[in-house]
Amino acid sequence: MPRPSLTACSALVLISAASLTAAPTLRIDAGQVTGHVNPAFSGLMTEEINHSYDGGLYAELVQNRTFQDDPKNPVHWSLLQSGKAAWMGLDPDHPLNGALRMSLKLDAQGASTAHRVGISNDGWWGLPVRPATAYRLSFYARTDGPPAGALKVSIESSDGSRTFAATEVPGVGGEWRKYSATLVTSKDAPISSANRLVLATESPGTFWFNLVSLFPPTYKDRPNGNRADLMQFMADMNPRFLRCPGGNYLEGDWIATRFPWKNTLGDLAQRPGHPGCWGYRSSDGLGLLEFLEWAEDLGAEPVLAIYAGYSLAGNHVKPGPDLQPYVDSALDEIEYATGDTTTTWGARRAADGHPEPFPLTWIEVGNEDSFDKSGSYNDRFTQFYDAIKAKYPRLKLISTITPDQSPVACVHSRTPDAVDEHDYWRANGFEKEAPTHFEKLNRSGPKVFVGEWAAYEDVEPWTEASKALPPTPSMKAALGDAAWMVAMERNSDIVVMQCYAPMLVRVDPNADRAWRPDMIGFDSLHVYGSPTYYAFSMFSRYHGDTSVRATLSGLNGAAVAPLDTSVTRDSATGGITIKMVNVTGNPQETAIHVEGADGLAGTGRAVTLSARPEETNSITDPTHVVPVESEFRGVGPSFTYTFAPYSVTVLQLSKR
Ligand code: AHR
Numbered sequence: 001m002p003r004p005s006l007t008a009c010s011a012l013v014l015i016s017a018a019s020l021t022a023a024p025t026l027r028i029d030a031g032q033v034t035g036h037v038n039p040a041f042s043g044l045m046t047e048e049i050n051h052s053y054d055g056g057l058y059a060e061l062v063q064n065r066t067f068q069d070d071p072k073n074p075v076h077w078s079l080l081q082s083g084k085a086a087w088m089g090l091d092p093d094h095p096l097n098g099a100l101r102m103s104l105k106l107d108a109q110g111a112s113t114a115h116r117v118g119i120s121n122d123g124w125w126g127l128p129v130r131p132a133t134a135y136r137l138s139f140y141a142r143t144d145g146p147p148a149g150a151l152k153v154s155i156e157s158s159d160g161s162r163t164f165a166a167t168e169v170p171g172v173g174g175e176w177r178k179y180s181a182t183l184v185t186s187k188d189a190p191i192s193s194a195n196r197l198v199l200a201t202e203s204p205g206t207f208w209f210n211l212v213s214l215f216p217p218t219y220k221d222r223p224n225g226n227r228a229d230l231m232q233f234m235a236d237m238n239p240r241f242l243r244c245p246g247g248n249y250l251e252g253d254w255i256a257t258r259f260p261w262k263n264t265l266g267d268l269a270q271r272p273g274h275p276g277c278w279g280y281r282s283s284d285g286l287g288l289l290e291f292l293e294w295a296e297d298l299g300a301e302p303v304l305a306i307y308a309g310y311s312l313a314g315n316h317v318k319p320g321p322d323l324q325p326y327v328d329s330a331l332d333e334i335e336y337a338t339g340d341t342t343t344t345w346g347a348r349r350a351a352d353g354h355p356e357p358f359p360l361t362w363i364e365v366g367n368e369d370s371f372d373k374s375g376s377y378n379d380r381f382t383q384f385y386d387a388i389k390a391k392y393p394r395l396k397l398i399s400t401i402t403p404d405q406s407p408v409a410c411v412h413s414r415t416p417d418a419v420d421e422h423d424y425w426r427a428n429g430f431e432k433e434a435p436t437h438f439e440k441l442n443r444s445g446p447k448v449f450v451g452e453w454a455a456y457e458d459v460e461p462w463t464e465a466s467k468a469l470p471p472t473p474s475m476k477a478a479l480g481d482a483a484w485m486v487a488m489e490r491n492s493d494i495v496v497m498q499c500y501a502p503m504l505v506r507v508d509p510n511a512d513r514a515w516r517p518d519m520i521g522f523d524s525l526h527v528y529g530s531p532t533y534y535a536f537s538m539f540s541r542y543h544g545d546t547s548v549r550a551t552l553s554g555l556n557g558a559a560v561a562p563l564d565t566s567v568t569r570d571s572a573t574g575g576i577t578i579k580m581v582n583v584t585g586n587p588q589e590t591a592i593h594v595e596g597a598d599g600l601a602g603t604g605r606a607v608t609l610s611a612r613p614e615e616t617n618s619i620t621d622p623t624h625v626v627p628v629e630s631e632f633r634g635v636g637p638s639f640t641y642t643f644a645p646y647s648v649t650v651l652q653l654s655k656r
Contacts, residue, residue, distance in 0.1 A: 022554040031596030032549035035493030040240035042540035045499035047247030051506035055124035084110025096210040118200025125508035126193030126524035149203030164189040193524040308366030319379035427480025434483040438491035452501035455480030473517035476613035478531035490566040528622030544568035610647035
């Protein structure tokens with residue numbers, strides 16, 4: 001055989017080198033629909049963790065407002081006196097009522113016009129003040145006898161050197177009564193958080209206090225409402241559902257400390273609160289109605305998780321007669337959310353201020369019941385399923401155990417409408433698994449709700465070691481998260497909903513943080529989104545209603561594919577949305593071929609989130625990593641686009 005000439009030899013080498021480094025190619029067949037993206041595909045997962053509610057979304061500014069946070073000390077309260085002896089302490093002998101049994105006693109016998117005596121609260125690692133702002137104060141108080149002189153109430157700097165708002169509340173008498181006042185800060189009050197709320201007297205007397213509450217303006221001005229800045233951050237994510245009230249918070253450590261929805265309704269003075277499962281007590285100021293209104297205010301539907309008879313310490317309620325009260329309670333809860341005002345619980349909702357029923361499609365039965373080693377979940381689920389479907393046939397029920405998680409423990413007596421899968425993985429684990437994970441699912445089984453997922457960089461979220469790390473994830477995690485999101489969206493024929501967890505974290509160093517990474521960080525005055533927050537928002541805001549066939553090639557068989565993708569099409573407009581994740585530090589010049597989508601405009605829009613893996617956002621550098629929007633030209637049936645290193649990109653191609 002003649003030897004190949006040098007030139008031919010070089011050509012061979014060149015060809016094989018070219019095939020080794022073949023440019024990535026994305027082939028889109030816009031006519032090949034592979035799934036319908038649920039309009040409610042992206043949502044929010046929430047629970048009382050990391051002070052998500054108390055000291056977080058729930059706008060209450062007073063910490064330990066009912067004096068139950070510590071049975072021995074009135075934590076977060078201080079005695080304020082100038083010059084004369086006075087005393088303050090917890091008093092269980094003068095309860096406000098059967099629900100709020102611990103009061104705060106103030107002995108102010110030494111008070112006079114020259115000697116103010118009072119109590120002060122330091123808020124949630126600060127008490128935020130903004131200029132010219134009205135704060136709603138309310139409290140219950142009584143004296144030991146005849147009416148006392150006016151109480152002087154004020155918002156002051158922590159050291160008392162500056163008063164930003166002050167007013168008087170006259171005539172506290174010998175019976176418990178609710179008092180209210182509006183405190184308006186001065187125009188020159190500095191935006192600050194090292195502040196305190198003061199209730200003081202200049203007349204001698206003995207006082208008892210309970211349910212001392214101070215609210216700033218809230219989102220949509222709801223009384224007992226939510227922090228406006230946090231709500232706006234969520235609204236900007238365009239969430240279509242709110243999975244509530246948990247998570248582990250639904251279950252509680254013990255059956256007795258599960259989320260007690262009936263005790264979270266109505267008058268705050270009738271809400272005793274309950275021990276949470278993430279290291280602190282819950283006031284239940286953010287109760288069932290407030291969850292439903294929170295969803296409503298975001299234009300989202302609640303995905304209501306009902307307690308199903310299993311709690312975190314491992315105890316469960318025996319299916320059968322023992323479980324029936326819990327099933328009945330769940331039926332009441334659903335009626336509270338959806339019943340008209342002729343029903344018992346619908347009428348109760350109306351009495352609580354919301355006559356209109358809430359929309360509800362999905363009910364989740366429990367949370368992470370694979371931890372129930374008794375194997376009782378199938379029977380418990382079945383009992384809830386039969387009762388709920390009998391009364392509400394249109395409701396869809398979610399099982400908390402997936403078939404691949406435990407073929408033995410998962411529900412087999414009934415067919416759940418969906419199963420809730422929870423995925424907490426290392427970022428590169430997500431990247432590696434994303435191309436095939438949901439593709440492997442059995443299409444004749446139930447739909448999948450990915451009700452909790454998050455990438456972590458290296459340290460497992462639930463460990464002590466994770467507490468030393470920044471509360472929110474870096475770009476490294478966001479790339480893993482984006483890989484998971486393309487995988488979920490691409491498999492929208494089986495994945496019906498998805499939400500990241502946990503969503504919120506109070507970042508103050510002394511706040512009880514139980515878990516990281518979390519998507520949105522905040523303190524008293526500031527909110528910021530992690531790179532994952534922005535990646536998530538890109539996915540929830542930009543997508544069509546159908547997934548279409550999209551094939552990536554030229555990735556050269558790397559263990560972790562450099563690129564991963566999902567493509568959707570909008571049936572109404574014909575527009576195509578391409579999501580691409582580039583997990584490498586190299587720009588990826590990609591040939592894109594689009595079939596079945598004639599008449600695309602020559603100019604497309606790109607939204608790009610790109611940063612080195614270690615880069616991140618923080619409370620002091622909140623917008624270091626944010627998406628950038630741009631236009632690009634040359635769109636046609638075949639065009640080239642270069643995806644930035646370490647990037648999450650949305651390309652929007654619209655019709656001419
Ligand atoms: O998101 C934090 C916790 O992780 C949830 O409460 C629980 O469901 C899961 O184990």
